[in-house]
Every structure is written in structure tokens, then in C-alpha cells.
Amino acid sequence: MERKKLLLLHPSEYEHEFDRKALKNLEGNQGLEKFMKKIYKHSIERINRISHSGSFLKITSKNFPEIYELLEEGCANIHLKEIPDLYVKREDSINAFTTGVKNPLILLHTATIDHLTPDELLYIIGHEVGHIKSGHMLYHDMAQYIKFAGEIVGEATLGIGSLISRGLEYPLLHWARMSEFTCDRAGLLTCQDLDVAMDVEMKMAGVPNKYCDKVDNKEFIKQAKEFEGYDHDSLDKVAKTYLIMEQTHPWSVMRASELLKWYETGRYDEIVDKHGKDSIEELEISCTNCGRMLKGTESFCGVCGTKVGNR
Numbered sequence: 001m002e003r004k005k006l007l008l009l010h011p012s013e014y015e016h017e018f019d020r021k022a023l024k025n026l027e028g029n030q031g032l033e034k035f036m037k038k039i040y041k042h043s044i045e046r047i048n049r050i051s052h053s054g055s056f057l058k059i060t061s062k063n064f065p066e067i068y069e070l071l072e073e074g075c076a077n078i079h080l081k082e083i084p085d086l087y088v089k090r091e092d093s094i095n096a097f098t099t100g101v102k103n104p105l106i107l108l109h110t111a112t113i114d115h116l117t118p119d120e121l122l123y124i125i126g127h128e129v130g131h132i133k134s135g136h137m138l139y140h141d142m143a144q145y146i147k148f149a150g151e152i153v154g155e156a157t158l159g160i161g162s163l164i165s166r167g168l169e170y171p172l173l174h175w176a177r178m179s180e181f182t183c184d185r186a187g188l189l190t191c192q193d194l195d196v197a198m199d200v201e202m203k204m205a206g207v208p209n210k211y212c213d214k215v216d217n218k219e220f221i222k223q224a225k226e227f228e229g230y231d232h233d234s235l236d237k238v239a240k241t242y243l244i245m246e247q248t249h250p251w252s253v254m255r256a257s258e259l260l261k262w263y264e265t266g267r268y269d270e271i272v273d274k275h276g277k278d279s280i281e282e283l284e285i286s287c288t289n290c291g292r293m294l295k296g297t298e299s300f301c302g303v304c305g306t307k308v309g310n311r
């Protein structure tokens, strides 16, 4: 299938409303800035990068050209100019992970490569590229660090009251979960095939390895659609906390359900039509802030000064 490069795609065009809401709530949290300062003081981002680049296999255009090409295509398809580093880690679950703010790196589990087709791998890569494109990495990493913040530097050294860290943990992890919905959309915009996206969510939900090369997603889609009445906002805090703290499974059925709902609004097709042109000159784009029509070649909107495009 011919896939389109979605020129000048802006992440606000596919951001999930739960993501936006959770982010607003998180940014109002008083412990956030304090915690970030501590993290930076202890150079945790640098340590984190060293630990990844010193432990896992780096994928380049030389050693695994087919995989690297998917990364390049993924970045091109949703318009991320700087190609992040890609690593692979021996791990039995189908999943991937991105870390790092200044120099983000994507980490694929070996099972992801073993049990997904190239198109499916592109969906996963697009999801991870989406986190970088949306600028998720800062809070995303905070959500990782907060779980073992005490262990890394010791509660006393970190000097962050456990009350603050506890009060911050929920909004941070909640937002991190909600950001997955946005990035599944990025994955779909990258691989440009809903069936492929559903196959991947299904495999992540638990298709046994020996069935991975012959999945049929019809029943899974039915299961996902049964979730459509689900309203996250109506859940009470205890229920939400339970869902968020349950970290081990990736919530694939719910994610598939959210992605299907979005696809059915027609928004996906609209975005592909709007951005899938051969050159920037052919795009009909408007400022995401004030709505003014733009040529596409400018860096900032001439009316309100908003930055045009994203990286």
C-alpha cells in the first residue's frame, strides 16, 4: 500500500481530549516543578540515556536496514524532522518505549520485531514517534522516574516530601496513560491502515506467539466496540487509580476502542487528505491558533505569531 507523507502535520490535530484534560490537571499540580528540578539536579536524564545506550543494541541503517527504514518512514509520514535513535532490548512482550527529552531514543522489545509484520512495526514506531512529536517526553519520563524516585537517590537526598510525590504520582501516571490515546492516533496516521493498527493492539492484548502470524481481528474489534459506552470521566477516583496503577498490561482493548471511535468520526481521513500532498505548496493549511490561511512555508503565523508545523 502506498503511504502518504503527512506534510506539516501538527500534533494538536490528533490530540485526544482525555490527554489534553489530563495534561491541564497535571500542570496545575504544585509538586510537578519541584520534582522536575530534583530530577535535573541529579542528572537523571543523562544517567537514563547512558544506561539505555550502554545496555541495548542500537539499530542503524547498516546493521538492520529494514528496521531502520521503517523508522525513517515513520518520521517522514507524520513529519518529525529529527530522527531519534533506535534500540532493541531482549524482552518477551510486544511493546516499545521512548525516553529522553533532548535526545529521545526509542526502544523496541525483541518480541515486537519477532511477532509483528513490517506494517505493524510501523504502527508501533509511529506511536513512539508520536510521543516525541507531541512533546510528551518531559512528563513521560517524569512518570517513569516517580515510580522509583525514592530508590534512585533516596527519599532524603531527593528531598521531596512523600506527600508531594504521592500527590503528583496519580496525575502524572494518569496523564501518561491518556497520552497513549493520542499516540495510537499518531501510529495510525503513520501506518495508514486501521486493520494493521487493530492487529497490533490485539497482539499486545495477548495473542499467543504461535498464533501471531495468523490473527483475525474481527472478534477483537467486536470486543473493543463493546467498550464504546465507557466513560472515563464518570469513574470515581478509586477506580481510576486502580486502572492507572495496574501498569503491566497496556490497556489494549480500551485503546483499540478509542482509536476506532476516532476513526469513525472521519477525522483520520480528513487529516490524510489535508496533509498527504506531494509538496508543501499544495497544502491548504491554516494557523492552529487564529485560523488564518498559510502558505505552509512560513515558520510563524504572520497574524498571531504561532509557530507553524512541528519540528
Ligand SMILES: [Zn+2]
Pocket (backbone or CB within 6 Å): 127, 128, 131, 179, 180, 183
Ligand atoms: Zn506510548
Ligand SMILES: [Zn+2]
Pocket (backbone or CB within 6 Å): 287, 288, 289, 290, 291, 292, 301, 302, 303, 304, 305, 306
Ligand atoms: Zn495565527
